[in-house]
Amino acid sequence: MKIKRMVASYMPNSLIYGKEYSETLNFLLESEKFTKEEIKKWQLNKLNEILKYSNENILYYKELFKENNIILPLKNLEEIKKIPFLTKKIIRKNYTKLINSKIKGKEYNTGGSTGNPLKLFKSRVNSKKEQAFLDYYMKKLGLKTFRTKKAIIRGDIPKKEKIYEKVGNELILSSYLLSEKTLNDYIRILEKFNPEIIHVYPSSIYSLAKLIEKNKIKLKIPNLKLIFSSSETFNIRQKELVERIFRCRVFDLYGNTENSVHATNLYPEKSYKFNDFYSYVEIDNNEIISTSFNDLGMPLIRYKTEDEIEYIDKENFIIKGRTQDYIYGRNTEKYPVVGIIFGQHFSAFKSMGNFQILQNEYGKIDIIIEGEKNLTLDNEKEIIRILKNVSNNNLEVEIKYVKNIERTQRGKYKFLIQNIGKEEK
Incomplete structure (x- = not known):
């Protein structure tokens, strides 16, 4: 696995992920020319495509649409509100009925932050499309994804409980061993590797930034262009410190393990923006409701993410995090x-x-x-x-x-x- 990852780190993603990846990335680049009306039209067509497919191939939705007299195709985006919400509780109860047996994929669990992990099914195609979206964001920021030196502080555990290991052009740093005692080792390793991107959990990079600030260390990573964070809530106060300490752009991707929604933020902008081509998003009492466009293995239609937003004004918002917090x-x-x-x-x-x-x-x-x-x-x-x-x-x-x-x-x-x-x- 290590050799495979090392070789892959030097290969362009178009070769690794193939046709679905390339088609998705090319579409995202072309979609930048879409008007608001063209985006809405595309979303309606995509929703109807997914709803029709789900009605024909997913037992849960076939029964749900029949019970609620859902008439397809939808005439407008508002009509999706006729479909009942999908919740974690419903998924647990109807897991088998929600899986598409025609699609190849694998089962996986969410992190289980509430103490009750959620089992889901993800198609092979989903991971290819997911990578296309990530690479699209990097291209928008003017960064290459091919042969780019990247440091990772995201919970990966280096071999033999070391602070780090190097795999190809990736430097993997432990999230667990960072402390006042090991700080100088982390600084030395990062400066020597001199990455262009540091991919992080917000809590990991914030912890590192706090220690650097406390010890009055001035970092020397001249090639560093971006802190790329995801998987946790990242507030303005934390971003301000990280940007000041690392002296580079801070880009945060809000998503979830279910791969049902994306929203992005580039500090110092406060507001996030949902990706209109990743999923159709509704806001219900400040909670994010999403319908994914990318996975037919287990379609999540009107899925209650249990994440909340907070409006800055009528159009702009920040990600607050879990509704149950x-x-x-x-x-x-x-x-x-x-x-x-x-x-x-x-x-x-x-x-x-x-x-x-x-x-x-x-x-x-x-x-x-x-x-x-x-x-x-x-x-x-x-x-x-x-x-x-x-x-x-x-x-x-x-x-x-x-x-x-x-x-x-x-x-x-x-x-x-x-x-x-x-x-x-």
């Missing part, structure tokens, strides 16, 4: 974790490294801070006071320090560990 007050009040934490502008943020919220009972939370105790007593009092005020005294707060915050099996950093309110998820 709430802190609960003593009387079961629900406080969105992004708003109640990052919306308060604690002065202590400047001194804090990674931190995590833990809730085991209503009305009480622990703030777990990674590393040695680095907050003053006034910092701690400020955090406790503000959180009590914004929750109308419905939250008790305790601050604790740990050597390392545990990551998930995929190397992701979970901001909230919520052990109550699971019956609502």
Whole structure:
């Protein structure tokens, strides 16, 4: 597998992924000329194509459309609202009925951030199209994907638990071993490799940036052109620090393991933009509902992603993250974790490294801070006071320090560990 990955890192993706990849990439480049009306027309045609196919080949949708008297083809995009939502609960209950037996592919699980992984089916073609979209974004940023030196800090585990390993023109760095003690090794390795792109989890690059800032290190990576982040929520405050420390563009791709939606952001722009050719997106009570255009192995039609947006104005929005990410007050009040934490502008943020919220009972939370105790007593009092005020005294707060915050099996950093309110998820 390592030899295959090494050889592939020097080959153009058109050779690796073949016809479906090339056709998708060429279409995306041509679609830049589309007007808004042409985009809507394309989306309607694509939706009708997928709905017709699903009605003929997927038992779940055949039964669903019949029960709800869904008449195809749709006459306009609004008519898709007649189709009931697809939820994770429905997928678990109807997994076999949702799979297309005519399509070759494989089963896989989502990360299971709520403690209950979701089993899905992905066609072989899907991964080829997925790569075409990723390469399209790089081309839009003026970057090549062929023979580009790339460092990766995304949960990959180097062999023999080393800090890094080099595979072809890729440098794989551990997300787990980064610490104050190993920081100089990470800096030395990155500077020597001198990548053009660093592909990261937001939490990984933010942790590295915080350590670099704390230790007043000036990086020397002259070829670095882009920080490419994905798979976690990446807020403005974190992006600002990363851009300042690494002195390059910061591009964030919002997506999900289900491959049902893409939205992109290039800092310092605040707003994200959905990719109209990746999926058809609806917003229902700020929740993202998506219908994917790329996979007929297990079509996800009107899928409730459980991710939320927040509007900056009538057209522009940011990605807030999971709808289930709430802190609960003593009387079961629900406080969105992004708003109640990052919306308060604690002065202590400047001194804090990674931190995590833990809730085991209503009305009480622990703030777990990674590393040695680095907050003053006034910092701690400020955090406790503000959180009590914004929750109308419905939250008790305790601050604790740990050597390392545990990551998930995929190397992701979970901001909230919520052990109550699971019956609502």
